Amino acid sequence: MFKIIVLVKQVPDTRNVGKDAMKADGTVNRAALPAIFNPEDLNALEMAIQMKDRIKDAEITVVSMGPGRAAEIIRESLYRGADKGYLISDMKFAGADTLATSYTLSMALRKLEPYNVVICGRQAIDGDTAQVGPQTAEKLSLPQITYAETLEAIDTESVTVKRRLERGVETVKSPLPCLITVHSSAAPCRPRNAKRTLRFKRALTPSELQASSTDYSAMLESCSYLRIREWSAGDLQAEPQRLGLSGSPTKVKKIENVVLAHKDAKMLTAADADVESVVVELMGEHII
Amino acid sequence: MNFYSDNKALKFHLGHPMIKQCIDLKENGYTDSEKFDYAPKDFDDAMDSYDKVLEIIGEIAGEIIAPNAEDVDHEGAHVENYRVKYAKGTQKNHDTLTQAGVYGIALPRKYNGLHFSMVPYVMAAEIVSRADAGFANIWGLQDCAETIEEFASQDIKDEFLPRIATGATCSMDLTEPDAGSDLQAVQLKATYDEASKMWLLNGVKRFITNGDAEIKLVLARSEEGTADARGLSYFVHDKAWGGTKVRRIENKMGIKGSPTCELVFENAPSKLVGDRRMGLIKYVMSLMNGARLGVGAQSVGLSEAACREALKYAGEREQFKKKIIEFPAVYEMLSLMRAKTDAARTILYETSRWVDISKSYSALQRGGTTLSPEQRAASKAAGRNADMLTPMLKLFASEYANQNAYDAIQVHGGTGFMKDFPVERLYRDARILSIYEGTSQLQVVAAIRFVTNDSYTALINSYAEQKVEPQFEHLRTILAKMSDKYLKAVETVKGFENEELLDFHARRLVEIAGCLIMGHLLVLDANRAVTEELPNSSDYVKSAEIFIAHAAAKVKEHSTFIKHFNAEKIANYKSPAARD
Numbered sequence: 001m002f003k004i005i006v007l008v009k010q011v012p013d014t015r016n017v018g019k020d021a022m023k024a025d026g027t028v029n030r031a032a033l034p035a036i037f038n039p040e041d042l043n044a045l046e047m048a049i050q051m052k053d054r055i056k057d058a059e060i061t062v063v064s065m066g067p068g069r070a071a072e073i074i075r076e077s078l079y080r081g082a083d084k085g086y087l088i089s090d091m092k093f094a095g096a097d098t099l100a101t102s103y104t105l106s107m108a109l110r111k112l113e114p115y116n117v118v119i120c121g122r123q124a125i126d127g128d129t130a131q132v133g134p135q136t137a138e139k140l141s142l143p144q145i146t147y148a149e150t151l152e153a154i155d156t157e158s159v160t161v162k163r164r165l166e167r168g169v170e171t172v173k174s175p176l177p178c179l180i181t182v183h184s185s186a187a188p189c190r191p192r193n194a195k196r197t198l199r200f201k202r203a204l205t206p207s208e209l210q211a212s213s214t215d216y217s218a219m220l221e222s223c224s225y226l227r228i229r230e231w232s233a234g235d236l237q238a239e240p241q242r243l244g245l246s247g248s249p250t251k252v253k254k255i256e257n258v259v260l261a262h263k264d265a266k267m268l269t270a271a272d273a274d275v276e277s278v279v280v281e282l283m284g285e286h287i288i
Numbered sequence: 289m290n291f292y293s294d295n296k297a298l299k300f301h302l303g304h305p306m307i308k309q310c311i312d313l314k315e316n317g318y319t320d321s322e323k324f325d326y327a328p329k330d331f332d333d334a335m336d337s338y339d340k341v342l343e344i345i346g347e348i349a350g351e352i353i354a355p356n357a358e359d360v361d362h363e364g365a366h367v368e369n370y371r372v373k374y375a376k377g378t379q380k381n382h383d384t385l386t387q388a389g390v391y392g393i394a395l396p397r398k399y400n401g402l403h404f405s406m407v408p409y410v411m412a413a414e415i416v417s418r419a420d421a422g423f424a425n426i427w428g429l430q431d432c433a434e435t436i437e438e439f440a441s442q443d444i445k446d447e448f449l450p451r452i453a454t455g456a457t458c459s460m461d462l463t464e465p466d467a468g469s470d471l472q473a474v475q476l477k478a479t480y481d482e483a484s485k486m487w488l489l490n491g492v493k494r495f496i497t498n499g500d501a502e503i504k505l506v507l508a509r510s511e512e513g514t515a516d517a518r519g520l521s522y523f524v525h526d527k528a529w530g531g532t533k534v535r536r537i538e539n540k541m542g543i544k545g546s547p548t549c550e551l552v553f554e555n556a557p558s559k560l561v562g563d564r565r566m567g568l569i570k571y572v573m574s575l576m577n578g579a580r581l582g583v584g585a586q587s588v589g590l591s592e593a594a595c596r597e598a599l600k601y602a603g604e605r606e607q608f609k610k611k612i613i614e615f616p617a618v619y620e621m622l623s624l625m626r627a628k629t630d631a632a633r634t635i636l637y638e639t640s641r642w643v644d645i646s647k648s649y650s651a652l653q654r655g656g657t658t659l660s661p662e663q664r665a666a667s668k669a670a671g672r673n674a675d676m677l678t679p680m681l682k683l684f685a686s687e688y689a690n691q692n693a694y695d696a697i698q699v700h701g702g703t704g705f706m707k708d709f710p711v712e713r714l715y716r717d718a719r720i721l722s723i724y725e726g727t728s729q730l731q732v733v734a735a736i737r738f739v740t741n742d743s744y745t746a747l748i749n750s751y752a753e754q755k756v757e758p759q760f761e762h763l764r765t766i767l768a769k770m771s772d773k774y775l776k777a778v779e780t781v782k783g784f785e786n787e788e789l790l791d792f793h794a795r796r797l798v799e800i801a802g803c804l805i806m807g808h809l810l811v812l813d814a815n816r817a818v819t820e821e822l823p824n825s826s827d828y829v830k831s832a833e834i835f836i837a838h839a840a841a842k843v844k845e846h847s848t849f850i851k852h853f854n855a856e857k858i859a860n861y862k863s864p865a866a867r868d
Contacts, residue, residue, distance in 0.1 A: 191348055194341045194389040194402055198326035201340060223325065 002058035002156060004048045005112060007105060007120035007136070008041040008077060010070040014125050022257065037073045040121025042189035044182040048119050049081040049190065050151050051159075059083045061112065065093060065104055071205045074228050078200035079192035084225070086112075087205050090232040095245030098127070102135035104243060107236040109140060117159060118179040122147060133181035143178040149186045205230045289354070291415045292346025295592065296824060297630065298411055300817065301637040302338060310405045310641055311335070313648035324397045338408040344388050345412045353381045353419035357545075360420065361713050365547035370533040372500035372547045374426075381423050386455030391430050395437060396651075399449035406644035407637060410585045414636070417589025421717040422543030424589065425497050428582045432458035432505050435575045436524065438650070439562040444524055448503055459501035460575055461493045461551065468495075469730055471507065471568055472517045476553060478508035486557040487523055489531070492550065497724075499549025500534050502527045505575070506558060507567050522567035523558035531556025542716030577674070579725040580682040581643060584636045587685035587721045590714055591629040594689070594696035597711050598622055602699050612699070621699060623834055625692045630831040631806040632685040634813055639677040645670035676743050679726075679734035680802050686721035687728060693718040729795070736794040739778060744801040745771075751808035756815040763811050763832060766840050767804060773847040774800045780850050789855060796846040803839035810835050 012033035014021070020032045045062070052058040062077040064070045065088040074085035088108050096104065109118060118137075123130035130146075137144035149164040152171060160173040164183045202216060205228045209216060220226050233243055241247060268274040282288045292298055311334045318334075320327035328334035356377030363375035374382070385391060393409045395401025417424040433452045436445060452458070467473040476491030489508055493499070504525040511519035525532070531554050538548040562571055599622055602613035612618045649667035653659060659667060693715040697704035704711045722728045738744050748771060752764065777800060781793045810832035817825035 191384055191388040192344045193387065194344060194393075195326045196389070197340050197344065198328075198337045198402075201336070 002051075002055045003112075003115040003117075004051055004058055004060045005109065005115050005118045006041070006045050006048045006060060006062050006077065006082065007118065007133070008045065008062055008064045008073055009038045009121075009124050010035050010064065010066050010073045011038045011124050011126040012036075035069065035072070037076055038121055038124045038126075040123060040125075040182060040184050041073075042121075043184060043186040044119045044121045044180075045077055045080060045082065046187050046189040047148065047151050047180070047182050050187070051117070051154050052081070054151075054154055055156070061086065061115075063088065063105070063108055063112070065089070065096075065101060065108070068205065068207050071208055071228055074205075075200060075203050076192070078203055079197040080189055081193070081196070085203070085228045087228055087230045088236070089205075089207075089230055090234075090243075092233040092240065092243050095248060096243065097248035097250035098129050098131040098135055099249060100243055100245075100247035102132050102139060103247060104236065104238065105132070105136050106139035107238045108231060109136070111231070111236065114177075116156065116176050118142065118177070120179070120181055122181045122183050130181070133179060137179035140179070143174045144181070145172055145174055145178060146181045147183045148180045149183050200226070202226055203228050289350030290343065290346040291349040291354070291418050292342040292411075294346075294350070296822075297633060298342070298415070299339070300813070300822070300828075301633065302335075302342075302407060302411060304407075304637065304641065304816075306641050307335070307405070307407060310407060310644045310648070313645060313652075314403070314405050316648075316652065320397055320403065327397060327403070334405075338404060341390065341393075341402065341404070342408055342411060342415065345385075345390055346415050348381075348384050348388060349415045349419035352384050353416060353423055356381055357420040357423070357713065358710070360423065360545035362544075364544040365537060367534050367537055370535070372498075372534055372537065372549065374547070375545055378423060378426065378545045381420070382426060382455065382457070385427060389453065391427075391455055392433060392449075392453035393430070395433050395449060395452060399433075399437070399445065400453035401433075401449075406581075406640045406647065410581060410636065410640040413582055413585035414589040414592070414633075417586040418593045419589075420545060421586050421590045421593075421714075421721075422545035424582075424586050425543065425546040426457060428586070429458040429460070429498055429501065431575065431578045431582060432460055432503065434578055434647075435460075435505060435522075435571060436561065438574065438654070439522070439571050440524065444559055444561065448524060448526075451503065456503050457498060457501040458503045459496055459498045459505070460572075460579070461496050461499065461504050461506040462572060463495045464492060465494050469727065471572065472515075472520075474507050474509060474520055474568070476506065476508040478510040478521060478523060478558070480510075481557075484557060487560060489523065489525065489553040489556040489558050491553055492535075493553070494550050495538065496549045496551050497546055499537075499547065499551045500527070500532075504532075505561065506553075507572055508558075510560075510564055510567075517568040518565050520567040520569075521564045522561040522571045524561050525556055525558040529557045540720075542713070542719055576725065577643075577678050580678050580731075581636075581639060583721055583725045584632070584639065584678075584681040584685040587682075587689035587718075588629065588632045588636050590689045590718055590721070591625070591632060591685075591692045594692040594711065594714050594718075595622070595625045595629050597709065597714070598625060598696040598699040601703075601709070601711075605701075618699060621695050623830070624838065625695050627810075627831045627834040627838070628688040628692060630813075630828070631810055631835050632681075632688045634809040635677065635681045635802075635806050636685060638809055639674065639681045642670050642673040642677060646674045672743065673747065676735070676738040676747065677805075679731040680798070680805060682726065683722075683728050683731035683735065683798065684802050684806065686718075689718045689721050732795045732798050735798045735801075736790070739794075739797045739801055740782065740790070744805070745775070748774075748801070748804045748808060751805070751812060754812060756811060757818055759818070759829075760811050760815055760832075763807075763836050766836055767807050767811070770800070770804055770807070770840055770843045773843050774804060777847045777850045780853075784855055786855070789858060792858060792861070793850055793853070796850060800843050800846050803843050807832070807836045807839050 012030050013036045021029055023029045048060050052060055060082040062074050062082045062085040064074055071087050093104055120133045134144055145161050147163045148161045150162040152160040152162055158173055158175050163170045164185045203226045268278055308331055311331055318329055321329045328337050360375040360377040365372055365374050392401035393404045397403045413428050416427050430452055433449055436448055462471055464474055478487045478489055481488050506523045506525055507520055508523055509519050510521035533552045535550045535552050602618055605612045696711040697715055700709055700711055781790055814828040814832040817828040
């Protein structure tokens with residue numbers, strides 16, 4: 001069976017920022033922002049489903065590192081086309097920068113070997129670094145294709161992908177296994193499917209199962225597809241000093257609220273010379 | 289945007305106490321859960337499933353269908369090589385809903401369906417219609433599956449029904465150039481071909497919604513030499529079998545995304561659905577009731593869109609240094625739009641519940657269950673309520689949708705006349721609602737017998753008997769006075785002992801009955817909202833008060849007209865002056 005792994009993240013919805021989006025100390029007020037499926041991870045999930053549509057005998061496993069509630073986006077993935085999910089969750093992971101995060105994810109991926117391809121969104125809207133995908137690939141010595149836009153071809157040996165670059169597109173072919181990061185210009189994810197949603201609506205992590213007032217254990221016993229696995233730091237056999245805050249060399253020195261204000265407006269007339277000068281200037285700045 | 293979760297009234301109506309009965313009957317012991325992993329295990333599970341699927345449809349409606357509506361309206365569908373090509377947005381809407389697995393919502397699970405009650409199914413239709421009433425036709429024609437399920441042979445069911453859930457589109461091909469409201473005049477010829485063991489269809493159909501669909505239900509004359517309904521049978525045709533051509537699509541005023549086709553049948557092979565000669569008498573009538581419920585949902589969805597557009601604009605637009613919503617002339621319009629929408633919605637879901645119960649009993653019988661005498665009586669009562677509420681719903685919901693679209697433009701003023709705002713499209717889309725699937729005038733024809741045989745009176749009384757909080761007694765008093773006027777008006781018209789005079793006053797009588805039914809339902813809604821302590825319960829109270837105040841005035845108008853009507857003066861109306 002062809003194994004596809006999709007790395008997904010639950011993020012605060014920074015697209016709809018209200019006035020209480022930031023706390024007084026300059027950090028993100030996660031409580032005030034709804035938690036959503038990182039948008040480009042949905043593009044990644046769609047590419048995974050397209051691969052499965054073509055390969056047929058394939059299985060999509062979703063992996064998310066995050067707090068307990070991140071199980072929500074794992075269920076969301078199941079509703080849309082994934083087959084199973086793993087939640088990588090431990091207080092020890094808290095405060096991880098991209099280095100510690102990619103280390104943690106790479107340890108989870110080692111446990112999931114063998115796999116044929118790993119797909120993730122280009123970047124998350126809370127950090128906007130675009131580093132976790134590439135760093136994870138490096139740690140696992142996987143070839144990587146970043147900024148993927150279209151899945152051109154796939155078989156059990158290789159994948160061909162069109163990349164969206166700043167000044168055009170590039171089509172590349174990579175041997176498998178490899179890691180792909182998907183750009184927002186890729187196909188949007190298909191909707192939740194009604195039957196899948198009803199089938200997987202009670203898919204739960206062990207922690208959720210414990211916290212639930214209804215006893216679903218018998219149901220999970222008979223329907224193993226409803227089990228979302230949960231791995232802690234111990235399960236990953238990770239080096240503790242490389243996890244979370246202690247594994248994160250990135251230290252935030254200061255965060256400032258930047259208020260954008262316009263300055264030095266340039267007035268132009270409709271004369272040809274003025275128009276030409278602004279066109280030349282914009283081209284020089286690579287704006288047009 | 290999610291058109292389900294942003295409208296609390298939907299969950300309110302879904303949670304009506306009668307839904308328990310609907311679902312228990314529909315799921316009949318919840319035994320499907322042993323065979324299908326997506327079937328509910330109990331009532332709560334089913335309700336949760338409805339909620340989740342409506343969330344999906346609400347999101348697609350808000351995020352995809354509504355944003356596509358303007359382009360679809362401009363682009364429309366067109367014909368290429370005798371086949372229909374949807375507007376790009378239409379195709380995208382259809383593909384997305386297919387991926388979401390929300391075709392075949394009401395079909396049994398063994399045919400790949402979700403086996404939902406009519407209530408969430410109709411609710412989904414309302415949600416889709418709010419986003420794009422024209423597209424709602426293409427989605428709503430999955431109703432055809434119901435007809436196949438109820439009346440076709442097992443072979444036909446097995447052949448066609450599983451395809452609905454994978455996105456096969458449907459059409460019901462009834463109308464012809466000379467057979468519109470009068471379907472008895474259908475001419476399309478069906479002849480049995482011994483060689484292929486198929487029926488061959490020849491002729492022309494006109495005004496066929498989604499006429500190039502993959503699965504087509506066709507009304508045709510199978511009995512040579514007949515000229516009335518008894519010579520008509522019902523057939524299913526698969527587009528893949530060939531023999532049909534789309535000659536043209538109509539250039540319409542509204543619902544432009546929904547292709548209205550002129551279709552030519554040339555030896556098109558088909559299979560008989562059910563029994564010969566029962567086409568119009570039984571099957572089309574059944575399908576038509578479903579379609580009328582569908583137009584009810586479409587109308588309520590469109591009204592909801594009109595209300596929201598108007599309210600939004602009135603809260604933003606300033607004139608004379610004030611938001612226009614602060615002017616009595618404007619806020620009255622907006623509140624009345626809301627009250628009419630709520631009134632149409634409450635009769636929509638009341639109708640859906642009775643249709644659902646009636647259909648579930650029929651399904652039980654088809655499945656081989658012998659109903660107990662109590663169940664038979666319950667089934668019969670549900671069927672009667674469904675039959676009497678359906679034309680009332682279609683009449684009022686579609687007329688209100690037109691009034692609401694008209695007022696929505698009025699609130700926008702001159703801007704609303706431009707193509708810059710959606711209200712202009714809503715106005716054009718609304719116009720067909722009171723025409724197709726039976727004009728308002730034909731709904732009155734269907735409803736008037738329930739006036740004269742006192743069925744509506746019994747229904748109204750059954751609502752009036754339900755206990756409500758003391759705060760609603762004043763509304764009940766007004767409704768009781770309206771009932772008195774209704775009974776007197778009926779008596780007056782019956783006293784004429786003249787069929788023509790009965791027809792002449794029929795609409796007035798049916799409208800009075802409708803005002804009473806909706807008034808009572810709104811009181812019951814308000815009472816439930818208050819007793820359930822809903823945070824927005826005052827909205828339901830407001831709508832009940834506003835609607836009943838206006839309904840009382842309407843009833844007075846109609847009853848006064850009837851009371852003072854001089855029977856001889858009907859002559860004045862008979863030959864409208866041409867002034868030539």
